[in-house]
Ligand code: SF4
């Protein structure tokens with residue numbers, strides 16, 4: 001069953017006196033029940049904005065989001081559609097998302113919608129039930145993120161979204177928390193959309209990977225296919241940039257510059273100024289997705305029609 005269906009989603013950020021910034025520029029994505037989808041891309045590519053639109057926190061400019069076959073009604077952060085408690089989000093900074101002045105058990109209890117107890121939920125995330133009486137500052141970063149996950153699980157979500165949930169953690173906690181989110185989603189039959197800039201962690205837990213660049217999904221596929229045989233030049237660059245175990249490694253030399261300004265995106269394929277394989281067609285015409293890849297290298301018919 002398709003749990004989440006995002007179609008041609010566009011989200012513009014508007015600031016008075018400035019041109020709108022198209023943070024999400026026509027992205028399509030699905031998550032099946034029980035499926036773990038990893039959404040990867042550099043920071044600033046629109047991943048968080050996409051997540052916020054899925055949850056109904058941010059209103060789309062165009063396109064649609066359907067969750068459990070119903071359209072998501074954007075109402076903002078404080079007044080969310082009650083149905084949308086079945087989508088729960090875990091954010092990057094667990095310290096910011098937990099109230100420092102309230103015992104963690106109380107914070108988990110707030111979200112409980114059945115007869116579960118905070119202690120049971122803490123045990124599900126690998127903590128002792130007894131820690132319910134403690135305050136957030138008494139925990140490590142990884143433990144705090146487990147508490148944030150316990151609070152998300154309290155609502156019995158059918159879709160869990162992690163927005164960079166491990167990027168503030170140290171390396172050993174990263175793999176543990178990522179693996180925990182996967183196993184909790186799988187055992188409860190929920191879907192998981194796991195957002196990260198780190199492809200090497202995503203590939204450990206995701207069934208499918210979606211690669212985002214400057215507001216668009218440029219490649220999607222089964223994890224092993226994307227990892228072993230990346231098609232899009234940007235996916236290849238992300239793979240090549242994965243640091244060696246000694247911590248060295250950055251975006252390779254053939255990828256000049258940073259992510260362009262989304263307020264003035266490049267014409268044609270948005271990746272063309274950085275792409276080592278760019279052809280003439282790339283700067284003038286936007287590639288159409290074909291078998292999960294949006295790149296003229298794989299659409300010879302489209303290229304020829306130019
Ligand atoms: Fe590179 Fe052209 Fe493919 Fe864009 S469409 S990724 S510029 S080859």
Ligand code: MG
Pocket residue numbers: 043044047048049164
């Ligand atoms: Mg982000």
